Amino acid sequence: MQKGMKIAIVDDEQDMRQSISQWLALSGYDTETFSSAEDALKNLGPEYPGIVISDIKMPGMDGMQFLKKLMGTDSALPVIMITGHGDVPMAVEAMRIGAFDFLEKPFNPDRMTELAKKAANARRLTMDNRQLRRELSDGSQLMKKLIGNSPTMERLREDILDLGQADGHVLIDGETGTGKTLVAHALHAVGARAGKKFVLLSCGAMDEARLEKRLFGPMLPEDSQLPAIEEARGGTLVLEDIEKLSETLQSRLLSVINEQGTPAETRIVAISNLQEQNKTCEDALRPDLFYRLAALRITVPPLRQRGEDILLMFTQLSEQFADEYGCETPNVTAQEAAQLLQAPWPGNVRQLINVAERAVLQSRRGSGTIASLLMSDHDEMQPVMTTEGKPLKEYVEAFERMLIDNTMRRHKGSIASVMDELCLPRRTLNEKMAKYGLQRQDYL
Known part of the structure; x- marks a missing residue:
């Protein structure tokens, strides 16, 4: 399944549009159908978050003209062309213009799904790269x-x-x-x-x-x-x-x-x-x-000098990976929070990203601990800890902040729900949020 990935199906034959749409919807795609190339063009811009499957022979603007228009708008948009029997030369020309691939009628639905998956992966990579370029130019x-x-x-x-x-x-x-x-x-x-x-x-x-x-x-x-x-x-x-x-x-x-x-x-x-x-x-x-x-x-x-930022980063990374893998964000105990704060992090942020992803995968399987992910390569029996101790008060405060922050995120800023889950009176919760610089509007 391609989460958030759309497929635009363009064909003048209603039965063909519906059958393709139903089949791909079963594979988890969000499909939309158009009876003509002209209608489709009104909805397909350069940032279209998906791919296109189009018939070649259509009244009005045919598939080849449609393909040229799409390539002029966004040359990286994957377009799969459907051709009639014996139209292979036309399909080859479509590939030259910029089509991602083609299907010859009558086609195997599984073959269509396979091509759609490849095209969707290519589109996702293109969109990710564009987003990265935008971010790298935005201070x-x-x-x-x-x-x-x-x-x-x-x-x-x-x-x-x-x-x-x-x-x-x-x-x-x-x-x-x-x-x-x-x-x-x-x-x-x-x-x-x-x-x-x-x-x-x-x-x-x-x-x-x-x-x-x-x-x-x-x-x-x-x-x-x-x-x-x-x-x-x-x-x-x-x-x-x-x-x-x-x-x-x-x-x-x-x-x-x-x-x-x-x-x-x-x-x-x-x-x-x-x-x-x-x-x-x-x-x-x-x-x-x-x-x-x-x-x-x-x-x-280095990461080990960033204090409770380690817990903040771990929380955000875990949420991102949990969303990516379609599972719940793992809960972090007080002991695990202390272990995250104490670890020497020789690989720094890169290592933290790796640990957060593996923690999410472990949680999804219902096994493993964060401590096991912090084991030394040289001593498989003992978790690696820093020699620089911290006052107990710092560990308690860091864990408390993380716990309130996570609970506020989960309940989308609902004070009543957070009070209920953490068994805190309103005044105490307000005081702790003020102490840790947490603001309700950031979670709404």
Whole structure:
């Protein structure tokens, strides 16, 4: 079943429209039917959340003309064409124009369902990618992704807003999995270059010769891309794994930076993922390049320093995965909340995402615990805990906030329902919500 995925069925024959619609509805699709291409076009825009199945031979605007119109509106919209027997050349022409695939009459309904599933998956990927691109160009949306109320996260958001408005080069460092690339996107999106090019290049993803060509050129005539330095001109060039640059490439990059002058024509945001013990990015780069890149610097805090933000993020991630898998959000006990707060999180946010998804899958099966997901790879018998203890009061308050927050979400802001479930009088609930900064209108 494709949740939220529509299928527009276009055919001038009512019996054919109804039979296709009924069959696909049984497979869980939301179908809508149109008796003509003209009617369908009134309802199918570039953001149509689904796919199209259309007959080729129809009075008025035929399927081929209809297909051309659709491709002109949204070339990534999957259109499955239904052809009569012997119309294979026409079907081939439809594929050339941009059809996703075709079905020849009489067709097997299972074959139609299989094609619809493939087309729906392709459409979902297209829509997800478009949404991601919109989010990556929207500074306010990106800042919302940097979840947390802890002082470290408040400071991180302030640094991004401040440095986003500046125009110098930036060095972003921090442990693996902390969200450094997301911070780089946010820096671009909240600054004056937001409408300009954003180019991301991993310095550790290719050998030196390929990296040099991709970064500086020259590109061959048959290459579709400009060198990254040229491609990002006027915008932002993000260099992940900056410490992987060889001495030669470091020298070339420094020359480019020096040639640009101030303000820089292309802003360079360098991301360091250096994980070697007792070694920093400053050790890995030549001093003159390091100081040019680190004139402005952001260190993304590790998850273990974000306090009760861990519970807030775990709750939101669990809700997202529960919605995706069509099941209930798992309940978190006080002991499990303490374990989440105590865990060292070597994989940081990336690890938390993984744990939240697995917790939802475990809950759906009715087995497993969060503690089991936090087991050390090196000690399968003992849960990994930090050596940095916290006062009991902090654990209790973090769990209490999470519990009220979860209950308010579940009851969509109904104070009476929350009071009943948590056995709290109205005044006590109001005091605790005020204490933890929870507002009823956020849950309505």
